[in-house]
Amino acid sequence: MKQINGGICAAKGFKSSGIHCGIRKNKTKRDLALIYSENPCNAAAVYTTNLVKGAPLIVNKKHLANGKAQAVICNSGNANTCNANGIEVAEKTADYLAEALNINPDDVIVSSTGVIGLPLNIEPIKNGIPQLIQELGDNSKQAAEGIMTTDTKIKEIAIEFDINGKKCRIGGIAKGSGMIHPNMATMLVFITTDCNISSDMLQKALSSDIKETFNMISVDGDTSTNDMVTVLANGEAGNKQINADDENFKTFMKALNTVNVYLCRKIVADGEGATKLLECKVEGADTLENAKKCAKSVVCSALTKAAMFGSDANWGRVLCAIGYSGAQVDIKKIDVKFKSAKGEILVCKNGAGVDFSEEKAKEILLEDEIEILVNLNSGEYRSTAWGCDLTYDYVRINGDYRT
């Protein structure tokens, strides 16, 4: 299993593009992206659990009922959510694209991200589709740009793996930044693979993996209305189809997990205003559920996030977040360490502070990737959650997002 170039176009038979069609005022920002497979794909998706759902998600659930898809179109700048005519616009988008590509509208996945509650004008999308198709090619980066909102960096990855001697590829792009606290699915993540795998097993792989990846990240505790992770598999690698929970499925799961963990880390590291990636690793839990609750509570704590921004080894806030996490834990057994490229330091043993060098702690916490290591010393379960620090820029960005 090795990392390769090409993002979502690394898998055979996938092309993509990203253009500025006019939804966003700034003409230098791409606002429309397309992912297209020459052949029909098995497809799987997971969606936000927010009761307020973007219109595209409602359309996609219908389109993906048969587990098939061939194209993904995504605009940024407008979430197409909480609009009276949202579903109509999402359906028309699929219709226009399907007509131009000469495919079935049901095989189009539609996606939108941006401001909630403003009607989405179909015209720029309709007018942009010809150029979008014309520019289809090995353009993963352009597509990754086209789905960005307040993201500052594109997020893409591809890896190569073997199924019974056949080389397969899987790649993904993501947009994250704010309103990131996924539950069941997260943000926009588009994954392509040429591995031959049935729709059922693809859905099983995705639904299982997100519990340990996208559902374990948080930027700000706000679960978005438009979260979606989708995978397209066109089978062009030529391996015998994976349609059972066997060794090959495990290999595919491992490849998918590698892509997802990579994108998770990129999403939180580029969280709105973030200067640091936080990784909370909890071990020694008596159940997986308790491990997850503790890890997620720590990366969600506004006070812990602000302390990390200030490189302040305020471990009491870590213990506080574990205490209110809902996990049943024995506080008196908890050890806490901070770790980074500069080393690691024990700050709390058996639930109480230990003498430690504030200087050394500061040096460790000044790095931009911080691990918060928690040992509950009560069992064998472990979990990791990812988050980012809380900064002035998060406030600046969100104090005036619409204008």
Add this chain to the structure above:
Amino acid sequence: MKQINGGICAAKGFKSSGIHCGIRKNKTKRDLALIYSENPCNAAAVYTTNLVKGAPLIVNKKHLANGKAQAVICNSGNANTCNANGIEVAEKTADYLAEALNINPDDVIVSSTGVIGLPLNIEPIKNGIPQLIQELGDNSKQAAEGIMTTDTKIKEIAIEFDINGKKCRIGGIAKGSGMIHPNMATMLVFITTDCNISSDMLQKALSSDIKETFNMISVDGDTSTNDMVTVLANGEAGNKQINADDENFKTFMKALNTVNVYLCRKIVADGEGATKLLECKVEGADTLENAKKCAKSVVCSALTKAAMFGSDANWGRVLCAIGYSGAQVDIKKIDVKFKSAKGEILVCKNGAGVDFSEEKAKEILLEDEIEILVNLNSGEYRSTAWGCDLTYDYVRINGDYRT
């Protein structure tokens, strides 16, 4: 029922004081407070649900088992939490005070607020007790100052009410600011009354009222380890004792609620870095539970809080927060208005945006007390939650709290 002066010393027979004893480095900051009743009181308290509990809370549960108390001592600057010898220090504090006041140590309520995980030195407290007792008097403001941490304003109130023609008084002080997301109890709130009421009814009144008051506020989603609300009732008003759920109890409940709502609003308005008080009023819910979930989710949403800081009428974030609140609601029926001293404006009708004047909305949202009015149009239940905006100063304060 009318507001009067005097805070916690308005009720007959209560005295208080607040001094600098040396726990905090800054000598101009009071760090030790005392509340004392000349006669023994019936007492009630509620505590944090955080599994990590400050040592004073563990001691208080023991001391209040008999429903009696006569004095409250509280230090700021150190939470006496997650320390190996915390309980010993809390017990010694009660012992020294009891000896000096010539009362039973079990009748002392101990309280601490400040940094978690640093051992609390008993010496400054021990040495400060004589001065603390010497300065006992009509000094509610000094006590209110003594319990402050990052609070910028003292929080106190007193009101007068009638029980069967007898004038009673009830007053309270509070400290809030950060780590405010109470569950079961909140922050430090000390209430005194000269109303004659049994311990059982006092506890019943308090436990019932906090569900609609302190459990409905949030500054940052972090449930503190040291939250506590306590009421002392010395009976000096001379009314016949309230010991059943009758009209007099209802009058007392109303007085208690008035004090608590006032302190709730003061706590969030003075939330760390806050520039605005947010009050989310949800009506038309099918159950009380759903009303509360929606109201609390809105005031907890980092994105809504940041939008309010920027006076941005981004109502989509309000809907988003309702959507992930866990309440079962019909999104298509929701109306949202923003309101302040400058008027009110409808921004969302039936779950979709309506045309509104951005100028008027800005004018409304530039005020420092904002109401977010949500009508779920699905029933008769209503609930109010209180919060504050998320600002640069919240980040500044918490990025470097310990140093």
